[in-house]
Amino acid sequence: MVDASDRNQLIAQMRRGALGYCVLAQLESGERYGLEIVKALAGEDGMVTSEGTMYPLLSRLRRDRLVATTWEESPSGPPRRYYRLTAVGATALSEFRTEWRRFSQAVDRIMAGAANDHC
């Protein structure tokens, strides 16, 4: 079907596409600053391969008005840029969540079924 490099590329693209929504999900409970988001996602296996790439993503989300930012004083060091979910972002997130559930459940069912047939 596909060789290993195609498969890796597919996984990388899926991860890359889902990462933006993972960031939005991180902001559902309230505003956070860049490093907080990075730390939260880096804890999940394989979600963040290079921390620096999170910032172009945050930039993009802001440009698309899915998040909004404000500067706030930090208890230590210079002010931090905080990100929060906008109404547009919340809608995008809930739509993605529905689609993702359908997709992942369907794939899970098919994979499980295939495994059972095989046994």
Added chain:
Amino acid sequence: MTTANSDRLVATYRRQLVQELSSLPRGDREEILGDIDAHIRERRAALPTQDEASVHNLLDAVGAPADIAADARERLGVPDGHVGALEITALLLLIVGAPVMPLVAPLGGLVCVGFSRAWSLRDKLIRGAAPIAVAALLSVVYTAFAGLISGYVIVAALILSPLVSGVLLWQRLGRRVSGGVVAVVAVAIVAVSIFTLLALGGIAAGSISSQTSAVSSSAHIPVRSPTS
């Protein structure tokens, strides 16, 4: 001592990052740089020791500057600035084409620029089309108001403005244009300048010489045709 070396590591990393991000629009570039600066600063403050190995690990986790830049270009939809035959043709037509073929070469150059994916739409308009459009407009306005056609104005509009466009577009590609290409373009510019000076010298020397050359060249024409 180790802190100074660690500072140097971070400074080197940052310099590479600035260079790699150079193709992004300034606003995006400064935002991303500022965010990554803050990220590194806070990560470093949390390190138990400031030794070089810890800072190396920290920077590895932040990621290779080239990877971050490639990711940023993809996320933000910035052209990758790849320079191929189309871009070189565009620059040659704009920079050295104008004196040889006024109007035709610069317009061809602009068409190439339009088709290229190395420049953003903004650069194509502001750096590519705008200088030529402004020069053309000014020369029309000047001619209309002064009521006479000035040679200087025409030279500026026809030859200098495409040159300005070409150089501005070229500058945008920055170091992606290899040294060999730069050398070829430089030689071409010098050759065309000499050609132009000789041509101007020929015109200044009077019309007789050009008439004789026209006669001599026309005299050559029938030589081939009877045999074929």
